[in-house]
Amino acid sequence: MDATFLHRLQFAFTITYHYLFPQLTMGLGLVIVILKYRATFKGDVVAAECARFLAKLFALNFVMGVVTGIPMEFQFGAGWSRFAEAAGGVIGQTLAMEGVFAFFLESSFLYLLIFGEKKLSPRAHFASAVAVMTGSWASAYFIIVTNAWMQHPVGHEVLADGSIELTSLSAYLLNPWAPVQFAHTIAGSCLTAFVVTASLGAFYTLMGSHQAHAAKLLKVGVIGGLVAAISMAMPTGDLQARLVIKHQPIAFAAMEGHFHTEDSAGLALIGQPNMETMTLDNPIVVPSALSFMTYQRFDARIEGLTSFPREEWPDNVPLLYYAYHLMVGIGTLLIGLMAVSALALWRKRLGRTKPLLWALMLALPFPYIANTAGWLTAELGRQPWLIYGLMRTRDGSSTVVSTGNILFALLGYMGLYALLSMLFFFLFVRIVGKGPSVTPVAAEAAT
Amino acid sequence: MSLELVWFCLGALSLAAYVVLDGFDLGTGILHFVAPATARERALSMKSIGPVWDGNEVWLLAAAATLYLAFPKLYATAISGFYLPVTILIWLLAFRALGIEMKHHLHHPLWDEIWDVAFFGASTLITLFLGVALGNLVRGVSIDASGKFFAPLWTNFAVGEEVGILDWFTLLVGLTATASVALHGAIWLAHRVEGPVETRARKLVAPLAIVTLLSLLLTSAGLVVVRPDLPASLALRPLVFLLPALALVGLGAALGLARRGDYRRAFLGSATFLAAMVLTAAATIYPNVIVARIGERSISASAAKAGEYGLSVGLYWWIPGVLLAMSYFAFLYRKLPRALRDADLDDHTD
Numbered sequence: 158m159d160a161t162f163l164h165r166l167q168f169a170f171t172i173t174y175h176y177l178f179p180q181l182t183m184g185l186g187l188v189i190v191i192l193k194y195r196a197t198f199k200g201d202v203v204a205a206e207c208a209r210f211l212a213k214l215f216a217l218n219f220v221m222g223v224v225t226g227i228p229m230e231f232q233f234g235a236g237w238s239r240f241a242e243a244a245g246g247v248i249g250q251t252l253a254m255e256g257v258f259a260f261f262l263e264s265s266f267l268y269l270l271i272f273g274e275k276k277l278s279p280r281a282h283f284a285s286a287v288a289v290m291t292g293s294w295a296s297a298y299f300i301i302v303t304n305a306w307m308q309h310p311v312g313h314e315v316l317a318d319g320s321i322e323l324t325s326l327s328a329y330l331l332n333p334w335a336p337v338q339f340a341h342t343i344a345g346s347c348l349t350a351f352v353v354t355a356s357l358g359a360f361y362t363l364m365g366s367h368q369a370h371a372a373k374l375l376k377v378g379v380i381g382g383l384v385a386a387i388s389m390a391m392p393t394g395d396l397q398a399r400l401v402i403k404h405q406p407i408a409f410a411a412m413e414g415h416f417h418t419e420d421s422a423g424l425a426l427i428g429q430p431n432m433e434t435m436t437l438d439n440p441i442v443v444p445s446a447l448s449f450m451t452y453q454r455f456d457a458r459i460e461g462l463t464s465f466p467r468e469e470w471p472d473n474v475p476l477l478y479y480a481y482h483l484m485v486g487i488g489t490l491l492i493g494l495m496a497v498s499a500l501a502l503w504r505k506r507l508g509r510t511k512p513l514l515w516a517l518m519l520a521l522p523f524p525y526i527a528n529t530a531g532w533l534t535a536e537l538g539r540q541p542w543l544i545y546g547l548m549r550t551r552d553g554s555s556t557v558v559s560t561g562n563i564l565f566a567l568l569g570y571m572g573l574y575a576l577l578s579m580l581f582f583f584l585f586v587r588i589v590g591k592g593p594s595v596t597p598v599a600a601e602a603a604t
Numbered sequence: 605m606s607l608e609l610v611w612f613c614l615g616a617l618s619l620a621a622y623v624v625l626d627g628f629d630l631g632t633g634i635l636h637f638v639a640p641a642t643a644r645e646r647a648l649s650m651k652s653i654g655p656v657w658d659g660n661e662v663w664l665l666a667a668a669a670t671l672y673l674a675f676p677k678l679y680a681t682a683i684s685g686f687y688l689p690v691t692i693l694i695w696l697l698a699f700r701a702l703g704i705e706m707k708h709h710l711h712h713p714l715w716d717e718i719w720d721v722a723f724f725g726a727s728t729l730i731t732l733f734l735g736v737a738l739g740n741l742v743r744g745v746s747i748d749a750s751g752k753f754f755a756p757l758w759t760n761f762a763v764g765e766e767v768g769i770l771d772w773f774t775l776l777v778g779l780t781a782t783a784s785v786a787l788h789g790a791i792w793l794a795h796r797v798e799g800p801v802e803t804r805a806r807k808l809v810a811p812l813a814i815v816t817l818l819s820l821l822l823t824s825a826g827l828v829v830v831r832p833d834l835p836a837s838l839a840l841r842p843l844v845f846l847l848p849a850l851a852l853v854g855l856g857a858a859l860g861l862a863r864r865g866d867y868r869r870a871f872l873g874s875a876t877f878l879a880a881m882v883l884t885a886a887a888t889i890y891p892n893v894i895v896a897r898i899g900e901r902s903i904s905a906s907a908a909k910a911g912e913y914g915l916s917v918g919l920y921w922w923i924p925g926v927l928l929a930m931s932y933f934a935f936l937y938r939k940l941p942r943a944l945r946d947a948d949l950d951d952h953t954d
Contacts, residue, residue: 220701220702220705223701224698224701224702225698227665227694227697230665230668230669231668231690231694233672233679234672234682234683234684234690235683235687235690235691238680238681238683238684241672241679241680241683242676242677242679242680242681244676245672245675245676245679245680245910246676246910246911246914247914249674249679249910249914250673250914250917252669253666253670253672253673253918253922254921255669256669257669257921257922257925257928258925258928260662261659261662261928261929261933262932264658264659264662265659265929265932265933265935268656268936269939272655273939276939277939320676322910322913322914323910323911323913323914323917326914326917555687556752557685557687557752557753557754558687558754559754562687562688565688565691566687566688566691569691569695577698577702580702584709587709587710
């Protein structure tokens with residue numbers, strides 16, 4: 158195990174674990190705003206109680222996000238000091254913006270959202286929900302700009318000593334990669350939050366408890382989930398794929414498991430990449446579909462992986478391929494599930510269709526898997542580059558930290574996060590067990 | 605004033621804001637088994653910082669990111685060089701956050717105990733380590749010929765050429781930091797809580813102020829020993845001596861006003877003391893950002909700074925952004941109850 162590998166493993170582990178929490182809170186912020194809007198301006202009592210209930214889950218996830226997010230702020234320097242030093246003049250801007258514009262907003266108004274309902278007027282309380290959501294979305298934008306620059310660097314200049322200087326803040330902040338990646342990420346986060354909402358609604362419906370609230374959660378979750386799931390694919394996923402084809406064609410070929418350049422290339426639905434034979438084992442391929450989806454022509458030529466020099470290939474092609482296929486596969490299944498559920502909702506049958514309720518309830522982990530796989534796709538696809546075309550990953554790690562010290566930190570994080578997981582599940586189950594209605598009487602009155 | 609000096613000052617001011625703001629909630633944690641005596645009193649004490657600790661801690665992230673924006677080489681060299689203590693500090697911050705945020709989820713003596721201990725232990729160790737970190741920056745680290753360093757946790761506790769994180773000098777700074785922050789916490793509790801906690805916190809102010817002052821004198825004497833170059837270099841910038849003078853005025857004011865029972869103003873006194881101490885430490889480091897044990901290997905602010913364009917464009921958003929953040933703080937602090945009573949514990953909407 159060389160030091161760079163351990164630094165990568167530690168970063169991958171801590172960021173993957175961290176993103177389980179903001180992924181929910183960004184989208185859940187929107188769900189709470191929607192429910193608070195109905196509660197504040199339409200006098201919907203059930204929506205008010207649902208918002209209060211989801212705010213509890215939000216707060217729990219927020220704490221986990223804070224605890225696991227602080228390490229990220231220091232990992233650039235700890236494990237990646239050569240990258241941090243060379244690129245700091247550029248990415249330091251957005252990391253500091255995140256602190257100044259996003260974290261202060263979120264942390265100040267979260268308290269008022271959770272505990273301020275009696276201290277503030279209903280409108281001011283609604284405004285704190287909007288402030289918390291704005292803070293978390295702003296945080297996402299600044300981090301995405303940072304990542305977009307690593308995927309597709311713009312607005313900078315490389316000096317003779319190898320350090321990279323910012324030359325245009327506006328070009329950096331408005332990187333064409335950033336709005337697309339932001340929209341795709343936010344759509345993914347909303348998908349997670351709406352699926353979790355629908356899943357809770359399905360759980361209470363099946364349990365026969367909190368009926369009015371369950372119906373509300375199901376309705377918001379299914380309608381929002383359908384919109385989010387579709388927008389994951391069209392337009393955000395499609396636009397993202399076009400950027401990858403244009404700027405990272407090698408990553409695109411690896412994601413699709415497309416080894417050889419072909420006119421009229423087929424789309425591999427499943428199959429296992431075989432790196433010895435440079436083919437897919439046990440493939441199911443839709444003929445010409447890849448050419449058509451990419452260029453809207455059935456005979457368009459798609460460059461295969463073997464047409465590029467081997468040292469430019471992402472270093473883990475099979476994992477990249479699986480990550481991409483998992484993301485697309487789960488995304489597609491969720492569009493189907495949400496479409497069928499929305500139809501049942503429209504026909505007022507959803508609350509009685511047991512198989513569908515079961516499917517919705519059990520869908521809970523899948524958007525998390527799809528979002529994680531999506532980020533794996535983005536980050537593995539960027540390899541072997543840390544900053545695409547500018548700095549290779551192996552040239553960015555810290556040289557002063559020995560492998561023993563990295564492993565010490567990695568094992569410590571694993572232990573800490575195992576403890577966090579246990580606490581999280583224990584408290585999540587407690588909050589869900591108590592449920593959204595404050596008193597049984599209030600629940601009766603609301604129905 | 606050069607751009608790098610402007611950013612050095614903004615970085616130092618952000619750190620000072622962090623120490624003043626997170627200082628009182630860390631201090632509350634250090635006193636968690638001294639000022640409150642019963643489980644209810646501990647709950648009340650923790651409740652006084654509950655709404656604000658997270659926002660306070662954001663100043664640490666904001667200060668780190670601000671220094672990163674302005675001095676990438678400082679951030680890259682220091683965070684990788686202090687790899688082990690930074691990692692351990694992060695773990696402690698995690699336990700402290702859990703201590704504060706897990707407790708109110710359920711009410712059981714065992715559950716309370718574990719999070720009370722986590723809150724106390726992590727708050728104390730974090731303060732000690734942050735003081736030790738400051739001590740390391742002031743004392744200087746063992747930068748090698750290639751301009752890098754990797755600090756072991758300790759070597760032989762002497763201050764020679766090959767130094768570790770912990771030695772007699774940095775531990776002394778850590779002790780000073782712990783006493784100062786505990787004093788700040790005692791004044792906060794005396795100001796924001798009513799009842800037995802308030803009474804005990806009031807009684808703690810004078811002893812803590814004396815310990816702070818004594819350890820401060822020892823640290824100052826130690827500073828001249830570990831940094832023999834310092835008196836000559838500070839003599840060239842005599843205005844810097846205003847900062848420790850301001851710190852002493854702040855400490856004196858805190859003690860005097862506390863004796864008169866004006867804990868609101870005493871709090872401002874100890875805030876002035878803490879901020880002036882952080883700024884004094886920063887002044888002993890400038891014009892470097894990392895001091896080396898072998899003087900010529902020190903990394904200067906001008907060598908560590910980012911490009912001119914980034915530094916100047918950064919000012920246009922950083923200053924309005926921080927003013928905006930301060931307005932949220934002002935809004936939130938005004939929504940807090942003036943002083944908590946035992947009865948407030950039963951009001952679960954709060």
